[in-house]
Amino acid sequence: MDDFNVVGTSPSRIDGLDKITGAAKYVDDLDFGPGLLYAEIVESPYAHALIKEIDTSEAEKLPGVVKTVTAKDFPHTFGLYMKDRYIFARDRVRFVGEQVAAVIARDVGTAKRAAKLVKVTYEPLTAVLDLSEALKPDAALVHPDLENYEHCPWFFPRPKTNIAHWRKTRRGDVEKGFAEADVILEDTYTVPRYAHCAIEPHVIAGYYDAAGRLTLWASSQSPYTQRNIIAEALSPMGLSHKDIRVITPYVGGGFGGKAGVSMEIFGAVLAMAVKGHPLKIRWSRAQEFYNTSQRQGVIAHVKMGVKKDGTITALEHTLHWDAGAYAEYGANVVNAAGLSATGPYRIPNVKIDSVCVYTNLSPTGAYRGFGYSEFHFGLESHVTRIAKQIGMDPVEFRRKNAIAEGDTLAYGAKMNPGNMQEAINRCAKAIHWGRKETSEHPDRVIGKDISLFWKAPAMPPNASSAAFVKFNEDGSLNVMVSGMEIGQGYMTVMAQIASEVLTVPVDQIRVETPDTDRNAYEWQTVGSHVTWSCGNAVKNAALDARGKIITTVHRALGFPEESIYLENGQAKCRTQPDFALPLCDFVINGIQTKDGTFRGGPIIGSGIFMPEFTSATGDPETSQGGHPNVHYTVGAAGIILEVDRKTGKMEVLRTVLAVDVGQAINPVLVDGQIVGGLLQGLATVMYEDIRYDANGKLLNPNFTDYKIPTALDVPLETIPIILETPQPDGPFGARGVGEHTMIPAAPMIANAVEDALGIRIKTMPVIAEKIALANLGVDYDAVKGDTMGFCYAKKPEDYPFGIGD
Amino acid sequence: MKKHTITFRLNGEPCTLDVEANELLLDVLRDKVGVKSPKAGCERGDCGSCTILLEGKSVRSCLILAVEVDGQEITTVEGLSRNGLTPLQQAFLNHNSFQCGFCAPGMVLTVTELLEKNPHPSKEEIQEAIAGNLCRCTGYQPIIDAVLELTKK
Ligand code: FES
Numbered sequence: 001m002d003d004f005n006v007v008g009t010s011p012s013r014i015d016g017l018d019k020i021t022g023a024a025k026y027v028d029d030l031d032f033g034p035g036l037l038y039a040e041i042v043e044s045p046y047a048h049a050l051i052k053e054i055d056t057s058e059a060e061k062l063p064g065v066v067k068t069v070t071a072k073d074f075p076h077t078f079g080l081y082m083k084d085r086y087i088f089a090r091d092r093v094r095f096v097g098e099q100v101a102a103v104i105a106r107d108v109g110t111a112k113r114a115a116k117l118v119k120v121t122y123e124p125l126t127a128v129l130d131l132s133e134a135l136k137p138d139a140a141l142v143h144p145d146l147e148n149y150e151h152c153p154w155f156f157p158r159p160k161t162n163i164a165h166w167r168k169t170r171r172g173d174v175e176k177g178f179a180e181a182d183v184i185l186e187d188t189y190t191v192p193r194y195a196h197c198a199i200e201p202h203v204i205a206g207y208y209d210a211a212g213r214l215t216l217w218a219s220s221q222s223p224y225t226q227r228n229i230i231a232e233a234l235s236p237m238g239l240s241h242k243d244i245r246v247i248t249p250y251v252g253g254g255f256g257g258k259a260g261v262s263m264e265i266f267g268a269v270l271a272m273a274v275k276g277h278p279l280k281i282r283w284s285r286a287q288e289f290y291n292t293s294q295r296q297g298v299i300a301h302v303k304m305g306v307k308k309d310g311t312i313t314a315l316e317h318t319l320h321w322d323a324g325a326y327a328e329y330g331a332n333v334v335n336a337a338g339l340s341a342t343g344p345y346r347i348p349n350v351k352i353d354s355v356c357v358y359t360n361l362s363p364t365g366a367y368r369g370f371g372y373s374e375f376h377f378g379l380e381s382h383v384t385r386i387a388k389q390i391g392m393d394p395v396e397f398r399r400k401n402a403i404a405e406g407d408t409l410a411y412g413a414k415m416n417p418g419n420m421q422e423a424i425n426r427c428a429k430a431i432h433w434g435r436k437e438t439s440e441h442p443d444r445v446i447g448k449d450i451s452l453f454w455k456a457p458a459m460p461p462n463a464s465s466a467a468f469v470k471f472n473e474d475g476s477l478n479v480m481v482s483g484m485e486i487g488q489g490y491m492t493v494m495a496q497i498a499s500e501v502l503t504v505p506v507d508q509i510r511v512e513t514p515d516t517d518r519n520a521y522e523w524q525t526v527g528s529h530v531t532w533s534c535g536n537a538v539k540n541a542a543l544d545a546r547g548k549i550i551t552t553v554h555r556a557l558g559f560p561e562e563s564i565y566l567e568n569g570q571a572k573c574r575t576q577p578d579f580a581l582p583l584c585d586f587v588i589n590g591i592q593t594k595d596g597t598f599r600g601g602p603i604i605g606s607g608i609f610m611p612e613f614t615s616a617t618g619d620p621e622t623s624q625g626g627h628p629n630v631h632y633t634v635g636a637a638g639i640i641l642e643v644d645r646k647t648g649k650m651e652v653l654r655t656v657l658a659v660d661v662g663q664a665i666n667p668v669l670v671d672g673q674i675v676g677g678l679l680q681g682l683a684t685v686m687y688e689d690i691r692y693d694a695n696g697k698l699l700n701p702n703f704t705d706y707k708i709p710t711a712l713d714v715p716l717e718t719i720p721i722i723l724e725t726p727q728p729d730g731p732f733g734a735r736g737v738g739e740h741t742m743i744p745a746a747p748m749i750a751n752a753v754e755d756a757l758g759i760r761i762k763t764m765p766v767i768a769e770k771i772a773l774a775n776l777g778v779d780y781d782a783v784k785g786d787t788m789g790f791c792y793a794k795k796p797e798d799y800p801f802g803i804g805d
Numbered sequence: 806m807k808k809h810t811i812t813f814r815l816n817g818e819p820c821t822l823d824v825e826a827n828e829l830l831l832d833v834l835r836d837k838v839g840v841k842s843p844k845a846g847c848e849r850g851d852c853g854s855c856t857i858l859l860e861g862k863s864v865r866s867c868l869i870l871a872v873e874v875d876g877q878e879i880t881t882v883e884g885l886s887r888n889g890l891t892p893l894q895q896a897f898l899n900h901n902s903f904q905c906g907f908c909a910p911g912m913v914l915t916v917t918e919l920l921e922k923n924p925h926p927s928k929e930e931i932q933e934a935i936a937g938n939l940c941r942c943t944g945y946q947p948i949i950d951a952v953l954e955l956t957k958k
C-alpha cells in the first residue's frame with residue numbers, strides 16, 4: 001500500500017462542530033426578511049382525471065392572498081433524463097396529490113385556507129393502478145403524448161403505450177445455457193415502493209429580483225443540475241443559466257430524494273410570479289411521501305440455470321417497474337438495473353428485460369441503491385435457493401460464481417478490480433458460517449445468511465466534477481466544490497485529499513456548501529460517485545496549486561523545479577537541506593527576490609475530472625458495445641438472525657458487511673456508511689410497509705404508520721469491514737461507497753428467515769406479521785385486503801410477464 | 806385573533822413577546838425569536854427533531870402551544886454550549902456521531918436530559934431514551950457509542 005499522510009486516517013469531520021452546536025444552517029433556518037411570502041399547493045384528489053375547470057376567484061378574495069398560479073401561467077415540462085413532468089398539472093392529473101394550482105399568501109395559515117377555496121372540476125378517468133393492466137394493448141394511457149417528450153439517447157420509450165423505457169441486455173444464448181443446466185429454478189419476487197424519509201423535508205426558497213435575477217435556496221443534492229433543469233424549463237421565459245443562482249446550505253439527508261428537481265420547481269416559478277418578494281415552501285411530512293419521488297416498486301421474474309457443480313449457465317431476469325406518474329429520473333433506475341441485474345456473478349448467457357411502466361401512483365426517482373437494492377432481493381434469494389436445490393453450500397456457490405477483475409460483464413465491458421472472495425471469507429468468518437446455533441429461548445430459532453452485492457454509479461457518460469482551491473494569507477485553504485455534504489462526510493474527505501497533496505493540515509482547510517455562482521461545477525451528489533469523481537477534481541486542483549507554488553519558488557529563488565516539494569505546510573528543496581519556506585509566507589504575497597521585487601501572487605488551483613472512457617452507445621436490442629458504467633463496488637454481508645416462531649419478531653444478533661472501497665480516504669466515515677446504510681436496508685425489509693388504497697391514495701404518509709427504525713431497532717452488533725483493492729482511476733485508489741451498504745439487507749433477511757424456519761418469503765417486506773402468518777400456513781397477501789405496496793395488488797405468481805418484446 | 810403576551814426564559818435570558826393562542830412553540834421559537842436549532846421534521850410529534858428542554862425536560866415543541874410556556878424556562882442547543890462544548894457534545898464530535906446533522910440538536914438535548922437523571926445509563930437505557938428521536942443517517946450506533954464511552958464508570 002502507498003504511504004499516505006492524511007488519506008487513510010480519520011480526522012474528525014470538519015462539519016462536526018457546526019452540527020453539534022446547532023450552528024449548521026439548513027434552508028429553513030435562513031431568514032428572508034419580513035417580505036417573505038408562502039405558498040400552498042392545491043392537490044388532486046384523483047389518481048387520473050381530466051381538469052375541466054379551475055376557479056381561483058374565491059381564493060383570491062381572501063385577505064392576505066397575493067396571487068394564485070396554475071399551469072396557464074407556467075405551461076412547461078421539466079425533467080432530468082426525460083421531460084415528462086409538468087410544473088403544474090396541465091389538463092390532466094396523474095396521481096393523488098399532484099399539484100394543480102398554488103396559492104401565494106403573506107402567511108402560511110392564509111395560504112392553507114385559500115388553497116381550500118380553489119375549486120377544481122375534474123372528469124375522472126380510468127386510473128392505471130395495476131401493472132399488468134398498464135401493459136395491455138388497450139390500456140388507459142398515463143402519457144398520451146409520450147412521443148413528444150425530449151429524452152436522453154439511451155432511453156427507448158414506446159409511444160401509445162405506458163412503457164417509458166425498456167432496457168434489454170443480451171449476452172450469449174440463454175436457451176443454450178438452460179439446455180446445459182442440470183437444474184433450472186424460476187420464480188417471481190416483488191418489492192414495493194419505499195419513501196426516503198430524510199428527516200429534513202424538502203424546502204425551497206426563491207427570490208426573483210427587480211433586475212430579473214432568480215436566486216434559489218434549496219435543500220438539495222444537486223445545485224448545478226437543479227439550475228440546469230430549471231434553466232431549461234424556464235428558457236421560454238427568457239431565463240438563462242447565468243440568471244439563475246442556486247445556493248445549497250446544509251441538507252438534512254437526501255438518500256436520492258433530493259437529487260434532480262421535484263418540488264424545487266415551484267420555488268422557481270412562484271418566485272417569478274411575485275417578482276421582488278422572497279417566497280418559501282416547506283413540504284409537509286405527508287407531501288414528502290407522496291409528492292417528491294419514491295423508490296419504484298418492482299415485480300421480478302428470475303429464471304436461473306446451474307450445473308450440478310454449481311456453475312451458473314444462464315440467467316433470465318425480467319423486471320417490471322412501477323414508475324408512477326413521471327419517470328424523468330426513475331427511468332434511469334430501470335436502465336441501471338437492466339444493465340447490471342446479473343448481480344455480481346459471472347454468467348455466460350444472459351437475458352435481462354427491465355421495463356419502466358407509467359402508472360397513476362406517485363412519481364418515482366433516485367433512492368439510495370438506485371434499482372440495485374430492488375433486484376438484489378429476488379436475485380440473492382434465488383441464488384441461495386438454487387444452491388440448496390443442487391445440494392451445495394450457498395456460500396460456496398457464491399464463491400464459485402462471484403465476479404472478479406477482468407471478467408466480461410453482461411454488456412461486454414470488463415470488470416474493474418474488487419476483492420469479492422475476501423469479502424465473502426471475512427463475512428463467513430464473522431458469522432461463523434456453517435455453525436448451527438440455537439437460541440436460549442424455546443420459541444426462537446436462529447438463521448444465517450451471506451448475500452453479495454455490487455453497484456455502479458448510474459450517470460451520463462460525461463457527468464463531471466470540478467474544483468477550485470485558493471490559499472489564504474495564513475496558509476489556510478478554501479476548497480470550493482459543489483458536491484453536497486449530505487452526511488457522508490464529503491467535506492472532510494475533500495479536505496483530506498487536498499491536504500494529502502498540499503500538506504496543509506485538515507483543520508486548516510475550509511470546504512463550504514455550494515453556490516453555483518461561486519463554487520466549481522459538480523454534476524450531482526448521487527450514485528456514490530463524489531468521493532471518486534470530485535475527489536479526482538480536488539486532487540487535480542491541488543496538484544495545479546502545487547505546481548504554481550513550485551513555479552513561484554523556482555522563479556524567486558532559482559531552485560530547479562524538479563527538486564522543490566511540499567512538506568508539513570512548507571516548501572522545501574532536495575538540493576537545499578536548510579531551506580524550508582512556510583506556505584503562509586508567500587501563497588498570497590509572493591516571494592521577495594534580491595532586488596526587492598516580488599515573484600508569485602495568490603495561489604489558486606483548478607481541477608476537473610470527467611470519465612473519458614465511458615459511453616452509452618450500447619445496442620438497444622442487446623446493450624452490447626459502449627461502456628455505460630465507470631466501476632462497480634463489490635462486497636458481501638452476513639447476518640445472524642433470531643426469529644420468534646409465534647410472533648415472527650426478529651432480532652439481528654450480529655450483522656457484518658465487507659465492502660471493497662479501493663482506498664478508504666477516511667475509514668471512520670466509511671464505517672458510518674456501512675452502519676447507517678445497513679440499518680436503512682434492514683428497515684426496508686423488516687419495518688417499512690407502504691400502503692396505497694384501491695384508488696391510488698397513499699394511506700400511511702407519516703412516521704406513525706410508516707415505521708422507520710428507532711434506536712431500539714438497531715442490530716445487537718454491526719461489524720464494518722473495509723477492503724482496499726485500489727481503483728486505478730480513483731483519487732489515491734478510492735472508489736464509491738455509500739449506497740451499497742443497504743443493498744444486501746433485504747435478501748439477507750429473507751434467506752436467514754428461511755434458514756431459521758424453512759419459510760421462503762418472496763414479497764418484501766419480510767415483516768413479523770408475514771412470518772407469523774406464514775408459520776401458521778396463512779398467506780399474508782390473501783389477508784391483507786385490497787391495499788397495495790405498489791401498482792400490483794394480486795398474487796405475484798399470477799402476474800403475466802409475457803408482453804412480447 | 807387575540808394576542809397573548811408571554812414571558813419565558815430562553816437559554817437563561819428573559820424573553821417577552823406577543824403570540825396568538827394557536828401558535829406552536831416551534832414556529833414561535835424559529836420565526837419570532839430566531840432560535841433555529843429546533844427543526845421541523847414532521848410537525849406531528851413523531852420525529853423529535855423539534856425537541857427542546859422545558860424546565861429541564863425534553864418535549865416536542867411542535868406539540869406545544871407557545872402560550873403554554875409562559876413563565877417557564879426553555880433550553881435549546883444554542884444555550885447549552887455558550888461556555889464551550891459540553892462533555893456530551895465533545896463526545897459526539899469525537900465519535901463522528903452525526904451525518905447530515907438534522908437530528909443532532911434534538912438528540913443532544915434528549916441525551917442531556919437523560920444524563921441529568923442517570924449519569925451512567927446502560928446501552929438499553931440510552932436506546933430507550935432516544936427512541937423518540939429519529940435519525941435516518943447513522944444507524945444510531947455512533948450516537949449510542951459516544952454516550953456509552955462518555956459515561957462509562
Ligand atoms: S417536528 Fe416535532 S416531533 Fe417531528
Ligand code: FES
Nearest residue numbers: 904905906940942
Ligand atoms: S444525522 Fe441525519 S438524521 Fe441523524
